[in-house]
Amino acid sequence: MRVSCLTRDAKFGKVWWLKVVSADQGQRPQPKSREQRGSPQPLNEGRSRNMQANRRADTKPEMALRRELHRLGYRYRKDHRLDLDAGVRVRPDIVFTRRKVAVFVDGCFWHVCPEHGREPTRNDWYWSPKLRRNVERDRLADAALAEAGWQVVRIWEHEDVQDAVNRVRTVVEHGFDITASH
Template sequence: MGTESWASNPRVAKVMRGNRSRDTKPELAVRQLLHARGLRYRVNARPLPSLRRTADVVFPRRRIAVFIDGCFWHGCPEHYVPSKSNRSYWGPKIAANVARDAETTRVLSDAGWTVLRYSSHRAPEEVAASVESHVLAHDRDLPL
């Protein structure tokens, strides 16, 4: 197996190795607050087994999927700054991520799921309060 990297330089390769796909600081902060509020959930789970996508926090019985999207990776309208290097790679990559996010939201919504998306720049307390209000609203709508 070769040691060549697709990264444009060693600095980029080091940064890319350090990026996490799960258990990011914003996710951990939100999960800690949700747990402290007495909410129980699944972590990094597929809401639909047939869909090869995982949500950061899933409430399976309530059919609520929570995504905490990084500003760069998901093209945050407020904070996304296009890469200055290797634009021919990063431009289409981020556009594909945004399109995949929209498709995931549509597929889950069509299947009866509530999809909650938050950018990682939002305060964890604000995100946890919003998620909790959706969970409690769902619980109120359930027949006894």
């Protein structure tokens, strides 16, 4: 059943519409539950809060690198979306647009660091494919950026800030990364 009502607000001269629709029409779809998405149930509230606190941007290693680059006089864009050919979208952590340099600061867990990354022991049916997809997405992003003429620098979160700054400076100033660790 649909009901429409037009009322006029005398004070402000505005026209208001009231629209009532039946329960099965015009409603937003409900978000999927954890079970419907295929996500594992959290083991406890502490673990759940811990996982929710993981940030996509402005992580401590990323901010330390940005702070040091800025202190040295480098100017860049943060979390700048790059729309590449074939509809590929990439969002590096730090972007030097004029030099076409994209910098990613990767977390050891999320991007499977060969030095510190480890396979999760719980809910591995969920985490193993997810982490593999993260690594594959990184490789595809690197390839798309390289094809578009961009230099890519990937830095692990455990790397020393000064070493990371030196790697970024080398690429920005000279156009190549001689100490790539990925």
